[in-house]
Amino acid sequence: GAGVSQSPSNKVTEKGKDVELRCDPISGHTALYWYRQSLGQGLEFLIYFQGNSAPDKSGLPSDRFSAERTGGSVSTLTIQRTQQEDSAVYLCASSGWDSNNSPLHFGNGTRLTVT
Amino acid sequence: GNSVTQMEGPVTLSEEAFLTINCTYTATGYPSLFWYVQYPGEGLQLLLKATKADDKGSNKGFEATYRKETTSFHLEKGSVQVSDSAVYFCALKNQGGKLIFGQGTELSVKP
Numbered sequence: 418g419a420g421v422s423q424s425p426s427n428k429v430t431e432k433g434k435d436v437e438l439r440c441d442p443i444s445g446h447t448a449l450y451w452y453r454q455s456l457g458q459g460l461e462f463l464i465y466f467q468g469n470s471a472p473d474k475s476g477l478p479s480d481r482f483s484a485e486r487t488g489g490s491v492s493t494l495t496i497q498r499t500q501q502e503d504s505a506v507y508l509c510a511s512s513g514w515d516s517n518n519s520p521l522h523f524g525n526g527t528r529l530t531v532t
Numbered sequence: 533g534n535s536v537t538q539m540e541g542p543v544t545l546s547e548e549a550f551l552t553i554n555c556t557y558t559a560t561g562y563p564s565l566f567w568y569v570q571y572p573g574e575g576l577q578l579l580l581k582a583t584k585a586d587d588k589g590s591n592k593g594f595e596a597t598y599r600k601e602t603t604s605f606h607l608e609k610g611s612v613q614v615s616d617s618a619v620y621f622c623a624l625k626n627q628g629g630k631l632i633f634g635q636g637t638e639l640s641v642k643p
Contacts (some may be wrong), residue, residue, distance in 0.1 A: 421575075450631065460576075460621060460634030473630055508576070510631075520566075520578035521631060 419443070421524035430499055438494040438527045442474065442511030442528045448451050450495050450512075450521065451484055455505040463507075470513075499531045534559045538622050538634035545612055545641050553607040553637045555596075555622035563624040565589075565598050565605040566631070570619045577609075579620070612641045 421442040430436050451463040461488050462476035466486045477483070481499075486492040496503055507528040513519035539554040558564065561615040564586035567589070580589030594609045605622060622634040 452633070460633035462630055462632060465630040482622075507538070510576075521568075521576075523576040525575045 418518065421509055421511055421522050421526050423507075423514060423524035423532075425527060425529075426525065427528045432501060433498055433532055435495065435497045436499055436529065438496075438507050438509075438529070440494070440509030440511075440524060441465070441494045442490065442492070442509070443522055445491075446511035446522070447489070447490050447512070447514050448512045449486055449523075450510045451492070453505045458505075460508070463494070473477055498499045499529075501531045504529055504531045534563070534624060534632050535628060536622050536624055536628070536632055536634035538620075538637050541619075541636070541638035543639050545638060545639070547614055547641055547643050548611045549612060549641075551607070551609040551616075551639070552578065553620055553622075553639070555605045555607065555634060557603050557622075557624050559603075559626060561626055563626045565635055566595070566623040566625070567594070567596055567607050568607070568621040568633070570621070570636075572618065576621065589614045612639070613643050614641045617641045 424439045451465040453461045464484045466500040481497045483514045484494045506528050508526045510521040510523045512521045535614040537556050537567045548610050566581045568576045570576045582589040582598035587596045589607045596607045597611045617639045617640050619636045620635045625631045
C-alpha cells in the first residue's frame with residue numbers, strides 16, 4: 418500500500434513568510450510524528466500525535482511552530498515568520514496502534530530553505 | 533529525561549571489515565530500543581529492534597543486543613559491504629512515549 422506522503426518535497430521561502438508542510442500518514446496509523454533533520458544535527462523531535470490524546474508538543478522549538486492533525490489522519494506543520502535557522506528537512510512518520518512495537522514509517526521529507 | 537548517544541562519524545571501513553557502532557541510552561523505566569538506517573537518497577527505515585533486556589535484534593546481517601546493565605545497544609556486523617554505506621540512527625521509546633533518536637552515525641564502506 419501507499420507509504421507516508423509529504424508535500425511539498427522542496428520549499429524555498431523568504432525570511433519572514435509563513436509555510437505549511439503537509440503529511441499524509443499510512444491509512445489506519447494512529448501515531449504521527451514530526452521530526453527535523455538538520456545537517457550534522459541528527460533527528461530532532463518536534464511533535465507527536467497519538468490517537469485522540471493531546472499531542473506531545475514538547476519538541477517544538479518556539480511558538481512560531483504549530484501542528485495539527487485533522488480527523489486523526491492528515492497533519493499540517495506550520496512555521497510562522499520563518500527564519501534562516503528553520504532551514505532543514507522536515508520528516509513525518511506514522512506507526513500503528515501498538516506504537517511501542519510497530520516500526521515508524523517515514524516519508525521522504527520536505528526540504529525547507531529560508532533565504 | 534530520555535536521551536540517546538551514538539559514536540560520532542563518519543566511520544570509514546573496507547569491504548568485509550567488522551563493524552561496531554556504539555549506542556548508549558538514558559531512560560526511565562524499560563524502553564524499547566531500535567536501529568534505523570537511512571540509505572543515500574532514501575527515507576529512514578527500521579533496521580532492527582529489541583523490546584526488553586537481553587533481547588537481540590537482527591536483520592540483514594546486523595545485530596544489536598539490549599544490555600540493561602550497561603544501558604547500551606551497540607550495532608554490529610561481521611562483514612560489511614559497500615551497499616551498507618548509510619547513516620545509522622539509534623533510538624529509544626518508552627511506554628506510551630515518543631521515539632527519541634541519537635545524532636546518527638555515517639558509515640562509508642570502500643571496496
